[in-house]
Amino acid sequence: MPVDPEYIEQLVLEEIAGTISPEDSITLKDLVENNPDAYAIWLRMHRRLTGDHIQSMREDLPDTLPLSQIIRVARERKRRKILARTSLSVAAVLLLTASVCYKLLFPAFKPVSPGTGPSFALKSVMLQLPDGRSFQLGSGQQQFKAVGNIFRSTSGKLSWSGGGTESQLATIIVPPGKDYIVQLPDGTEVMLNAASRLEFPLAFAHHRNIRISGEAYLRVAKEGNRPFRVQLPNSVVEVLGTSFNVNTYEGTQERVLLETGSVKLLTADGNILLDPGQAVSYQPGKAPEAFSGDTAMALAWKRGYYSFQGTSVRDVSKVMERNYSIRVILDDVAAGEQLYSSRLEKGEELEKFLIRLKSIVKIDYQFEKGDSVLHLSYRP
Template identity: 30%
Template sequence: MKERINYLLLRFEEGTLSRAETEELMALLELDETPVSDAIAKRIDAQLPTTVEPEQWAPVLEKILSVDRKIPQGRLLMPLFRWAAAAVILITLSVGGWLYFSGGLDKDSNKALYANDIQPGGNDAILTLADGSEISLTDAGRGKLLETAGVRIEKLADGQLVYTANKEPENTGAEVTYNTITTPRGGQYQVNLPDGSKVWLNAASSMKFPTSFAKQKERRIELSGEAYFEVAKNKEQPFKVLTPSSEKDRMQEIEVLGTHFNVNAYDDEPETKTTLLEGSVRVSVPVSGAAAQLLPGQQAIMKNRALQTVNIDTEEAVAWKNGNFIFAGEGIESIMRKISRWYNVEVVYQGKIQPNNYIGTVSRFSDVSEVLGILELTKAVHFKIEGRRITVMP
């Protein structure tokens, strides 16, 4: 135990502590019965102020988490205590979650919450063919679903939908046909496009794409909602993602040659975000002419026709694809929009909710009660589950 704590403390002092290691170290600090916790506190107190004013805690968090951008300031829920007291919501979520899943907290402490539980989403989507007919990918068995001129469509055992282009496509001069894959609230799906590109669709999303890219100058698809892309390289055919919207001001175009990136373009979100993990992309807003060239680790934020480029921790942007929720200085309304889409629930608010920012990580494959239970550990917000409705209360 002491060797592990000394190792974590050394990494903290070097500024190289990972998120998981940060949670582990904070968990040990919060366990009063841990024999070495006081010694650790004294060593950290020697580096950081024993009292941190609210306006000072964002840079302290940056040092702890080694993130690239400033984390928004949140209301403190407890008196400042030791070096980590300024990050009380971070501690409550991260350490509380650690205790919660390791059995340190009583899951039956809120029986009203657990009496009405909701399971997480899963692989669920509808494929709409060019003629308007629909195939439920949830119900369809594995194997070939359809084979048309130039392309074979099949569902793999792990649930992926794969488009395979024939080596010598027939009728290449024929009109291009399009398919649309749509995930419901509470669904997600992976699609392998005919050019070899891979796309992961988040809940409540849809993607329209051609069944074949043969003889086309560019590979153009349309996306609403959120998706992660791993684009196959082809200099002769640039890959373009359009995010059409009912609001023309929110239309966006992304052009790539071969890269990994995430696009969040939900209509109910205030901003459209494009995050680059690998390669290079150009993001543009046709209605205003605004444009930005992204480098890995950067995010383009579109709002009110304008584009802003920021450096970010990409782990947060693709957490959903990796099976997690990551909240990095996020307000409760933003968090509940994610929960609403993934668990297919209605969210209503009762009373005045204080504007706190939450920081922490929890699995997307937990029942909704476990996610809400961890948020409740902050004592800043409470929940009631009735059927598929979640009420958020102070």
């Protein structure tokens, strides 16, 4: 069903500002859960208007903007409703609107890794095509024709034929609790983990460039005359033919683990070449350094489970959020500092996992808002 983008943007803006009414909240939840286009708008706006990156952007903005400019933008975007209903201070409203104006004027702001989706996040993998159309991809067999190509989705894997150009960019969005494989035009396979995103051209010509946020395992087809480049939020991985894992779930830190072949990580703080079995963790402002990586543990997600060895419950909770599409709140510092050694099966029921977690570490748990928010607390 078609949606009015401006109406969705207004609802999402009110949700972020904390001024959305219960009725509109229910409407937004239904739209995001059942309409891929609405979910795409929700995801884009949450990426741009929430998190640490938006705070740093706000610090660079003037304290206020001319009132006439604010009202004009609000009228053009049909968002005047938020100005009348918001419970925030006037300064906060102006600041939020200024952020929106800034993003409209400067759309090239550096992308960030997707955060954990909400409880009403999209249930299926979504394909966004260059012509603006979106398709939900299931685990069965699908075939459809669009933008001059025939797309086939079979057993959780997408491929296509028919041509295209490097300028035709498509996007795959994988929701929490899912994973998906994309076979690119050169034969390269990209396996995306939960809550991840892949941007790619429908055809490769002189270059083989893609963009990934989240986590993915790549098996790159070797072509000596066309290097393969993976753009991450803060760095670029350059390869010829190899298999490796990238992880950008932590917005300020990116990890690359090489399984076979050779890759080079290119950053603003220096470049580094990896050998098989090596990994690198990069944070902007610090020179990247290679270390010996645990390949089996890092790639366990490809085999259907997550492996933990002396892992803090704080880090385990982040995996739980991506696997179960819930929000996890640590009620005290001690709960997050508990160390957990076991595994989490991707298809395992949440309650079953929590019982095992509780038996191993000193925590209690309780749910809020049905089953969408989980509280973990320390148990002396």
